[in-house]
Amino acid sequence: MSVEKIEVAENERALNFIEEVIETDIAKGNTRIQTRFPPEPNGYLHIGHAKSICLNFGLAQKYGGKCNLRFDDTNPTKEDVEYVDSIKEDVRWLGFEWAGEYYASDYFDQLYEWAEQLIKKGKAYVDDQTQEEIRQNRGTVTVAGTNSPWRDRSVEENLDLFRRMRAGEFPDGSKTLRAKIDMGHPNMLLRDPIMYRIIHIRHHRTGDKWCIYPMYDYAHGESDSIENVTHSICTLEFAVHRPLYDWFIEQLGIFPSKQYEFARLNMTYTMMSKRKLLQLVENKVVTGWDDPRMPTITAMRRRGYTARAIRAFADRVGVAKRDNVIDFSLLEFFVREDLNKTAQRRMAVLDPLKVVITNYPEGKEEMFECVNNPEDESAGKREVPFTRELYIERDDFMENPPKKYFRLSPGKEVRLRYSYLIKCDEVINDAEGNIIELRCTYDPDSKHGSSSDGRKVKGVIHWVSAKYAKKAEIRLYNMLFTKENPDDVTEGETFFDYLNPESLVTVEGFLEPSLAEGKPGDKFQFERVGYFCVDTDSSPEKLVFNRTVTLKDSWAKMNR
Ligand code: ATP
Ligand code: MG
Numbered sequence: 354m355s356v357e358k359i360e361v362a363e364n365e366r367a368l369n370f371i372e373e374v375i376e377t378d379i380a381k382g383n384t385r386i387q388t389r390f391p392p393e394p395n396g397y398l399h400i401g402h403a404k405s406i407c408l409n410f411g412l413a414q415k416y417g418g419k420c421n422l423r424f425d426d427t428n429p430t431k432e433d434v435e436y437v438d439s440i441k442e443d444v445r446w447l448g449f450e451w452a453g454e455y456y457a458s459d460y461f462d463q464l465y466e467w468a469e470q471l472i473k474k475g476k477a478y479v480d481d482q483t484q485e486e487i488r489q490n491r492g493t494v495t496v497a498g499t500n501s502p503w504r505d506r507s508v509e510e511n512l513d514l515f516r517r518m519r520a521g522e523f524p525d526g527s528k529t530l531r532a533k534i535d536m537g538h539p540n541m542l543l544r545d546p547i548m549y550r551i552i553h554i555r556h557h558r559t560g561d562k563w564c565i566y567p568m569y570d571y572a573h574g575e576s577d578s579i580e581n582v583t584h585s586i587c588t589l590e591f592a593v594h595r596p597l598y599d600w601f602i603e604q605l606g607i608f609p610s611k612q613y614e615f616a617r618l619n620m621t622y623t624m625m626s627k628r629k630l631l632q633l634v635e636n637k638v639v640t641g642w643d644d645p646r647m648p649t650i651t652a653m654r655r656r657g658y659t660a661r662a663i664r665a666f667a668d669r670v671g672v673a674k675r676d677n678v679i680d681f682s683l684l685e686f687f688v689r690e691d692l693n694k695t696a697q698r699r700m701a702v703l704d705p706l707k708v709v710i711t712n713y714p715e716g717k718e719e720m721f722e723c724v725n726n727p728e729d730e731s732a733g734k735r736e737v738p739f740t741r742e743l744y745i746e747r748d749d750f751m752e753n754p755p756k757k758y759f760r761l762s763p764g765k766e767v768r769l770r771y772s773y774l775i776k777c778d779e780v781i782n783d784a785e786g787n788i789i790e791l792r793c794t795y796d797p798d799s800k801h802g803s804s805s806d807g808r809k810v811k812g813v814i815h816w817v818s819a820k821y822a823k824k825a826e827i828r829l830y831n832m833l834f835t836k837e838n839p840d841d842v843t844e845g846e847t848f849f850d851y852l853n854p855e856s857l858v859t860v861e862g863f864l865e866p867s868l869a870e871g872k873p874g875d876k877f878q879f880e881r882v883g884y885f886c887v888d889t890d891s892s893p894e895k896l897v898f899n900r901t902v903t904l905k906d907s908w909a910k911m912n913r
Contacts (some may be wrong), residue, residue: 366669372415374584375412375584378584383583385418385581386416386418388413388582389423389455389580394425394433396627397440398650399625399648400618400663406449407663408586410449410451413452421451421452421582422440422444425457425569425572427457427458429552432557439642441454442651443654446660447660447664448664458558463579464571465519467607468515472511473508475508476604477532479503479529480504482503484526484529491536492536492541494541497537498541498544501545514528515530519564523551528551529548532546542593542596543597543600550565550568551565552565552566570594574610575602575607581608581610584611585611586612587612589614589617589676594612616673616676619678620684621837621838623839624648624840630642630647639833645888655888656886657688657902662684663684663687666687692884696876698725699864700815700879701817701825701827701879702744702815702822702862702863704748706745706747706750706788706789707742707819708743708775710741710743711778711793712794713741714741718820720738721738723771737771738820740818740819740821743818744863746814760812761812761814762777767812768810773795774795817863821865822863822864823863824863825862826860827859827898829859830857831855833852835852868896869893871887871896872887873888883903883904884903885899886898886901
């Protein structure tokens with residue numbers, strides 16, 4: 354799969370194919386639109402789910418319909434309430450509210466009743482074959498399967514056995530309920546698919562009430578139908594399941610929900626599978642589901658991404674009918690675009706070099722007024738202390754600069770943002786020759802605007818007062834993997850072989866004092882450095898900031 358290049362243009366997008374379907378339905382008089390987002394509560398939601406959430410809830414909003422949140426909790430072995438809670442939190446954070454909160458497990462009684470109905474119609478039977486025998490007798494794409502020796506049991510016998518399965522008389526794996534369709538069907542999913550299996554395990558909602566659990570194909574469409582879902586939107590891999598989805602609904606004569614498939618969202622340098630993300634968590638490659646390097650919604654929230662940015666991203670990637678891969682930098686583009694409008698500016702130095710202004714009186718201090726956000730006047734201003742000793746960014750100084758270097762260098766002048774012009778007079782080295790300090794002089798008349806004699810100074814750099822700066826742990830995040838598609842590995846390798854050792858780099862930074870008041874989640878632009886937010890680990894005793902995204906727009910560069 355090649356990486357999709359998407360034009361970042363402001364023009365209005367055309368209707369996607371699902372919107373076309375809906376508008377056709379509405380034109381026919383079917384104006385009630387009901388969608389649903391159906392996560393399995395077996396992990397935290399990732400950006401792929403966010404795409405599905407924005408699509409399902411977005412369509413309901415656009416067409417005056419409703420969207421349900423339905424937990425697809427039919428497999429008790431992997432599910433947990435922890436995940437239910439996190440899913441609800443994530444959907445709400447993205448900005449959506451569900452019309453109804455439902456659980457497939459709430460439908461177990463109805464599903465069971467319908468299964469008996471199918472048995473009575475001669476459309477389902479109890480099979481005593483083991484899972485392995487069932488698999489072997491399924492045939493292949495070119496060879497028809499073999500009928501089970503139990504396929505022609507009488508309705509009475511099937512009913513009796515199915516009831517006893519439910520009553521717990523049989524051990525796990527000893528029997529299944531199968532739909533009686535066609536063992537020679539060209540679509541292998543229709544070769545007598547399993548509807549129920551025996552699992553003697555507690556369910557997080559129904560407790561010990563059940564020891565038989567419905568399979569996805571049987572439960573999903575029927576749950577849609579119970580909720581009168583008009584447009585059941587899922588990902589492409591379910592396209593081959595659609596005939597089965599329709600078969601059950603038709604046989605039962607229930608509300609005819611319709612399934613539509615769109616391409617999964619895939620992104621570069623990360624993975625979209627809860628199962629694999631769980632492996633990263635379990636192997637402690639990351640600190641948890643909300644580690645800011647994860648592609649989960651909870652991690653993106655912690656990292657400082659905004660819901661608005663994610664919604665804009667989801668809208669821009671649109672709805673594709675064929676699998677594609679979206680460049681991660683497209684998401685970063687939207688994050689940057691949103692934070693540029695909303696994040697207040699601050700000054701912070703991540704790699705400090707000390708500057709002493711030798712002609713600035715000892716003990717003198719001034720406060721400089723700084724604009725909080727040039728994009729938003731209502732954000733106001735703040736004061737930043739200026740003192741004789743400052744920190745500047747180490748790479749804002751070069752001892753032997755190339756021609757077009759406009760930052761600080763020996764004998765050259767630069768503007769300190771919001772304050773004075775300074776000139777570097779002397780470079781102090783330690784015994785090993787490392788630069789440890791710069792001796793500078795300032796022009797006292799250069800406070801407002803440029804110099805008094807009109808000389809031109811091009812460079813502007815940021816700074817913090819050495820006396821008042823607050824130390825903070827700054828976590829710089831990079832891609833978690835070094836490979837564009839970490840799943841694309843050769844034999845003997847796994848995605849663990851492509852972890853980026855530099856996915857997290859921690860530095861000690863020096864911040865202007867007002868940043869000490871930030872609360873977890875507060876977002877800032879560190880001028881000239883990037884967008885940062887206060888991490889949930891941060892406390893007044895130990896400030897911790899996450900780098901949300903760098904300032905540099907690598908996306909724009911790529912598309913040039
Ligand atoms: P995973 O493989 O990560 O576990 P899943 O499809 O099993 O994903 P579900 O909880 O079953 O996860 O998914 C809930 C909904 O989100 C489904 O409708 C599914 O199609 C959709 N979804 C899951 N992953 C993606 C993705 N990468 N892009 C778009 N939609 C997705
Ligand atoms: Mg699933």
